[in-house]
Amino acid sequence: MCVNCIRTIVDITEGIPKQATIHYCKSCGRYLQPPAHWLACDFESRELLALCLKKLKGLGKVRLIDAGFIWTEPHSRRIKVKLTIQKEVFAATILQQTFEVEFIVGYQQCPDCMRVMAQNTWKAMVQIRQKVDHQRTFFYLEQLILRHNAHVDTINIKEVKGGLDFHFAQRSHAIKMVEFLANVVPTRSKSSERLISTDIHNNTSNYKFTYSVEIVPICKDDLIPLPRKLANSLGNISPLVLCSKVGSSIQIIDFRTLQTADISSQVYWRTPGITCVSSIRDLKEFYVMDVELLGPRNGRFALADVTIQKMADVGRNDDVLIVRSHLGNILNFGDTVLGYDLTTANVNNDNFANIPTEDLPSVVLVKKSYGDRRRKRRNRNWKLKQLSKEEGELVAKKQEQEKLEADFEQFMRDLEEDPDYRQNINLYKTGAATAAQTGDSGAMDEEGDDDDDEYPDIPLEELLEDLNLNGSSKNPNDPFDDGEEMME
Structure with a gap:
């Protein structure tokens, strides 16, 4: 075949886009180099040409011979690049082709210019952080903020990696938020200020204030080894304890004696080395073979000797363990329980x-497990309200989104299993709860919520009516408006 016939049959530019978009910031004159780097380039420069070529994904499959700009009007917001490429189409046959690619310049403000332009929109900011690998604490904190209406003075709430940022128009509102956080969770805070402008004639200055609030990295059901000196000061409690609740202080319990104690935020921050060695992600399942109550009780906990077996050993061997636990009145024969296996923990x-070996248990039981039968799909008769947050710098990757959904599901199940955990949270009825209250049992049977009486459910008397006090947001003239409620 001749060259002309080969060109009519084979198109080596297939797979290379002929049009693309690049983002340009008018304030600073920089171009966006994905994913988040902004590069300063002159018009028709080598740097801009390299940036344009990186936007073309199909160039890696061909050989680039030449590239250059085609002159366009600067105000046209178009950049044209002429490319010459080569590719082997048949055996010992290389075809060369020249074509044009048009880049559309889209305006987008860079983060630096956004901060400069929006410097007068907020006066104070509260940054809340916690150094843990889950978001369950922030889910609980969000519900406390909604219950006490502590977010009423915020002008923006931004979700960032590791926590939340609250923006306020006045400094007093930010101080009020810091004081509220100190009353509901153990925290420590520090403040900083930045000078924005100064008026030398009136002797006045404009500052922006930032309050950094750090929550203790201890969560419910964490296993905590205590320093010997601190354990003695807390009533000679065992140096290995479980965290039973996190409120204004850390509440701990000795699972072998039912002795309880509180660790205040001041004691935690001035005592170095208090960290959890096992969290909820380290829990393993065990099968309950026998429960022997020992008598002592402390609220909803009872002391017992529990005979357990690893789930992997059930039906295969007779290797059992007898451990002392505080879940005597919760567990029964045939139940599944979650615990920390210290024999295989690193x-x-x-x-x-520093804990003597004879004082270390082989397994620490934490809570009863209700299986995975309804974990993925559960039609609950209650729901939670959420804050209106902006995603900020948080990258919504698929893995992070799945992890966030798993943390939220774990938080919802903790609310169902622990009445004390949900007593400070507002829970609202759903359509299923309304149907059950009016006597429509058929709807409940269809959803499948009444087929598992063992699974803990929240009583209807604890649920609140979901009322929209600000009025409905539904537009009667818009048939596509579903009337979703808006939170002020």
């Missing part, structure tokens, strides 16, 4: 290493 902690 712990690197000085306080844990």
